Amino acid sequence: MNKTRRIETTVELVRILVAIGIAYLIALIILYAISDDPIFIIRQFVLGPLSSQRRIGSIINLAIPFTFTGLCFCFMYAVNKFNLSGEGIFMFSGCIVTLTSIYLGKSGLPPVIMIPTLLIMGALTGFVISLIPAYLDAKLNANIVVVSLMLNSILVFLSIWILKYGMRDPSIGSLGSLPIPETARFASIFGKFKIQAGIFIAIIAVIVVAIIFYKMVFGYKMRVVGSNPSFAKASGINMLGTIILAQLIGGSLAGIGGACEILGNYDRFKWSASTQHGFDGLMVAVLARRNPILVPITSLLLAYIRIGADVVNSKGDIPIEFITVIQGIVILLVAAEEFMGGFKKRLIYKAAKDDLKSDKEIVVQEILADDESKTEARKESME
Amino acid sequence: MPMYTLDWFANFGFSVLRLSTPLIFAALAAVISRKAGMLNMALEGMMLASALAGVIISGLTGSIWIGLIGAVIVGVLAGAIIGFSNLTGKTDLYLTCIAFNLAATGGTVFVMYLLTGEKSTTSAAIKAFTVPSITIPLIDKIPLIGKMVSGHNLLTYLAFLSVYIVWFFLYKTRLGLRLRAVGENPKAAGSVGINVTRIGYISFLISGILCGLGGAFMSMGWVSFFMKNMTNGRGYIGLSAMNIAAGNPVGSALAAIFFGFSDAFATMIKGRGGNFPTEFIEMIPYIATIAALVVMNMIRMNQKRKIEKGLKQ
Amino acid sequence: GEKNQPSKTGGSSGKGRIAYIVGALGDKSFSDSGEEGMKVLRKEGWDCKTVEAGDETKADKWEDTILDTMDEGYEYIVASSTFRDVLLKLAKEYPDHKFILFDDLMEESEIPENVAIIFYAQNEGSYMVGQLAAGMSKSKVVAVNVGMDNPVIADFVTGFVEGVKNYDPNCKVVKATVGSWTDPAKMKELCLTQARDKKADVFYQVAGGSGGGLFEACKETGTWAIGVDSDQYSYYKESENPELADVILTSMLKNVGDSFVSLFHDIDAGKDVWKKVNRLGLAENSVGYVENDFFVKNVPEEIRTKMKETQDKIISGEIKVKSYYDFANESEYQSLLDSVTP
Amino acid sequence: MAQEVLRMDNITKIYDNGFVANKNITFWLNKGEILALVGENGAGKTTLMKVLFGLESPQSGSVYINGEHVKIENTLDAIDKGIGMVHQHFMLLPSLTVAENVALGIEPMKKGLFDFNKAVKMTQEVADKYRFNIDPLSKVEDLSVGQMQKVEIMKVLIRGAKIIIMDEPTAVLTPQETDELFEQLLLLKEGGHSIIFISHKLEEVKRICSRVTVLRHGYCLGSYELENMNESDISRLMVGRDVVLKIDKEDPKPEEVVVKIKNLVKINETGKKVIDGISFDIRKGEVVGIAGVEGNGQSELSDVLCGMDTFSSGEVKINNQDIAGKTVHEIRKMGLAYIPEDRMRHGCAPDLSIKDNIISDRFFLPEYRKGLFIKHKYIDQLVDQYIKDFEIACDDKNQPVRMLSGGNIQKVVVAREFTSGSNFILANQPTRGIDVGAAEMIRKTIVKKSRTEGTATLLISADLNEVLECSDRLLVMRKGKVVAAFPKANEVSEDELGEYMLGIKTMTAKEMENVL
């Protein structure tokens, strides 16, 4: 069966490359119809994101929030709960963290205390928020998709309300909070790459999550509960506890993600709409096959496509919206399991058949002969 | 208070029915998918695509009806794309739907830009056509009810008719039976010669028809132009309505109307002016939905507990 | 190998290179109005480029986007108050570049050397249409419906309410927020509700894309509408749907594009615009209202005269229109709204 | 010379994961015969039949019907060619009525709509013809398993199949029901239908089949006339060695009470009393068997005892501790081990590895973990040992359980529950659908554990052979009550048991007094 696995991995890699290639080809064909210089646009889309240190830095910075929400959805998926509150939590945590930082900023706390406090605050926000759908689902059987979708809308309005009445900066023309104090902001590191220091937190998060998933007792429980809840119950595993806790950890991660995004990339809180990071995270988690270790990689892939879109938008005559269509095609092709599935199967069949070449008649006789000896042996041992 | 006259109630009811219309279409589209065993999160994108298509096609052809048909056809096409990706390409359904929504949000703007050079609305660039409103003779004479029920957009009546049609389709026709069979146990349905993939496609296509009508109502009934992102989450609300009623078509429509009611209520409070934070008014429909869900389930569970304890027959 | 498409940029031989940074075009409001200004400048030989940087939820990428354009050699960066923080930060880091921050307000002492600020007195323009609304209303209830609440919008509302109150202290104002810039259906429902419950009969929209719903509601209920930012009457009159224009009495104008043109003319002429707030109001003709045939035909003489008088008084300084930025806190704004709620 | 209606020539089926389930199998069926297809779990029987029925496409090989080469690409083709299949696992839609289930795929139509009344009539006709006592209007979810099986058979009959595949149709039937079914099969055979009959119960094979085809490890070992073969000949061909079908066991020496059940009542969601005042004890070192037609409260009893479900009134004590309101975890700690009825639902997590499945009830114990972390090394050794001890056929301990055959999955469950150190084993249908070899091993282990370790065992089974062989005391359940109790199971006859199960006879409380 190792052979099969090897074929599968190889085909998988080839498949992703071909998928991206095809998506770009489609883009190119459409571009021929609408652009004066399609080749240039495609080149910008493909190579643009890698063309300067700053852009590479942008990709990484963009991948950081995706990683957090992606990890969040790995937990939701692990216990089979389609809890979408990660979307709302990301924004709301950004709001709460900003509010806290403004208050703490007055007290002049040093960054070493300030930043951990704020991260904990973000995690706590996610924890508390995700408790709502998790609890209502577990205890009252209230459909988790409905509750979390509704909750996301509520959180958007709640954030705006807090922004408007709790921390608005009256001295600026647009709607924005008071500035986040310097002591709370993440440094920008690696010189020209300008990567926000949140990257370390993201890396730690991935490692911790991987340990939880594959080394810890809780990860085991999640696996059993997610894979077959009835079996988990019959084995005496605390289902409710595991399901709720997994969602709370997921929610906390989304919360930390929101905190890192705000503290790493913003001067003040100014979101007045849902940021879509949650849904992006969902895509990242699905593309990563729900495996936390692959989440950073798929996050980078998505971020790369997004930055490519920005580059094209600023360089050429193609509106940014075109890229969302191409992005959809890339994602769907990469995720399509049947894409090149026939090819994969043929390889597997061929490998299996090669193993099967030996003549049937001989094999059957061997089996029967083997039986004889076994029966003999048994008789002897009985005597 | 003199404000709350019979007339006022009639008007309020009218408003509820209008607000519910796109939600009912979305909820029914979700019902069809759910009965075929799928959670269709792409309603939002499907409605948006149809809303734009209706405006463009009616503008190009100069006919409301061709535009309406165009909206439905684009809805069906959207369903076909999702079906192709999910059923033929074996892509995760959630991923397909979210990617489709993203692509539809951007894609509609892109198409609008290519055709009109506008990036936010067609209200100036494309001649507007609206599906007519209809006065129901006789019924419009009844006090209260008449004013509430008569004079709606044709599509509003179609929404209510669709509840019946969807129910009839699911429970009375052969295709409906097969669709439910596939949704409940695809293996079992496959074992008696039903083509499971084809039924899956059909469910997406019907979903597409309903979303097409819902989208058309947004851009050719409620208002008379397309605006980027004009569905504003109504697809997700339809999905929630379906979930609340666990896929029952009538229940889902009722849940959609309940949401429409909360929305009308919120609009009424907003329309009063003053300084009560709008944010909290905006939350009303969403909180009401969660509350309704919680109360309903509490009653349900209580009853179950009572029966099991032997307190009730 | 950088390359720019002619539709967005002009020849590079001209006077200077301007990058205009917007969230997204197509708002039929100040982003588009600014783009009109850029078109004029382009014709005059400036190298103008417009970049769509995305809304607030994508603010983490704004800085990179602007830096990209600066790398391409654009020396003037024009952006709205939304981009204030990034602009001020870059102004400090890149003293050789010039930054124009419009639709914003700041203490002059705090403005860096290489930054010019353009402020529009939208309250003054709104004050004028407030007068009109109060004059035209039969029911003595008028409505102002906004897309979302933010300080600039609140300044519109403040001016409008003040204008109504000044014209007729008994006239009431219902103010409501749609909650989205792109939900015309909800706006329409809101207006219909206001017409039904509050008998409002003149509607002022400051709601971007949602505004279209207001015009439709007015058409349906036979009430008047007032547009915003650009001349929406002629916009619709010349469009495919001219009948929609027939409810738009006038529009409150906020000539962002014109202000860019005149600012760059000033820069070209060597005038000092830097390190100060270039305040543009009724007097500078940067805000105001449209007086076209339709307006003249439908607005009684008496109201028009009164409006002219008010305009003169504002320009002369006799009337000082209250601004949202004058309020010490949110509750002062709230009590203003309360005082006119029916 | 018999006329050949079906021939499958050189069939090779490779699954997408590279597993070769059928290797060059050649197989034929004569007109009007009942052919047995036997083999161990995972031998490839079901796969071969799925190929025939169009559910799986083979990589090579061809199918001939009445000598004519045919292509079967999907189930519709198969049905068109007159092939019908009763599947090993139910292919039913629980929320629909019997009539709808039976008519699905061949729905009668009237004016373009589904004609429900006609479907009911059609169903009733078939039911009458074959004397199945089933109401076409009742919902499938309300039926007993035996009745469900009859619905499955009706589905095949109504389509007028000439070649009927029956994949373990008797696994869930009572002896009486099996007898009825066999009568019908013989009728069908007389009527010119040809039947492929898959079963692990060799006496059934012997009873109604005339020929047997044996599969092993995906190979066909050949076809044999049954006339001159006995059961152990068949089982030797299947497993490659002799299988002991009788269990020798010493008399039990019951000691103190381990499980005490008193006046247990359970009312379900619909308000029905599914357990109606049951009382009995299970003592250390004995096996108590419960026989009964399925759906008479056995499943509910087992659910209540293991804490999967609550009960309405009464008392259950395990090792003197009350289980009321306790979680499964707490009850397991009191000394319960549990082999569930439906192994795929409650017995394992199919997508997880053998290792993960084996530690599911004990991972929290100190010897399996170090703080919050799992002791992988220690567990690996242990699981390897279990795989050896319980003869689980697999690649290695990390193979997902779903890739094992049914019998081996059951061995994984048994390995876990028998090594949990509990003194009360609740075994619900422990050998359902399992080949003779594996069943032998499981039954022997149950008896052995009670004798050597003094385990108290409650054995619930629909397989009368099994309860009679393994139990010491034997109870019969009907309609939620204990209707008969025998102090010595091996002194009861199958027919007598059947009469109690079907309600023809009932014991009084007095008669049972000393046995409970």
Ligand SMILES: Nc1ncnc2c1ncn2[C@@H]1O[C@H](COP(=O)(O)OP(=O)(O)OP(=O)(O)O)[C@@H](O)[C@H]1O
């Ligand atoms: N879908 C599948 N994918 C991969 N392997 C499979 C699949 N289905 C079955 N198998 C493999 O094929 C082998 C044969 O399965 P099959 O169902 O034919 O066995 P069987 O003879 O019917 O056994 P049983 O008596 O348990 O029903 C199994 O051991 C299993 O490992």
Ligand SMILES: Nc1ncnc2c1ncn2[C@@H]1O[C@H](COP(=O)(O)OP(=O)(O)OP(=O)(O)O)[C@@H](O)[C@H]1O
């Ligand atoms: N997708 C799959 N991949 C690998 N093995 C599979 C797959 N599907 C089924 N199998 C295995 O193939 C075997 C045959 O499957 P099938 O559905 O015919 O019944 P079964 O589970 O074997 O029945 P029983 O447990 O009664 O013997 C099973 O052992 C099952 O575990």
Ligand SMILES: [Mg+2]
């Ligand atoms: Mg089988």
Ligand SMILES: [Mg+2]
């Ligand atoms: Mg099996």
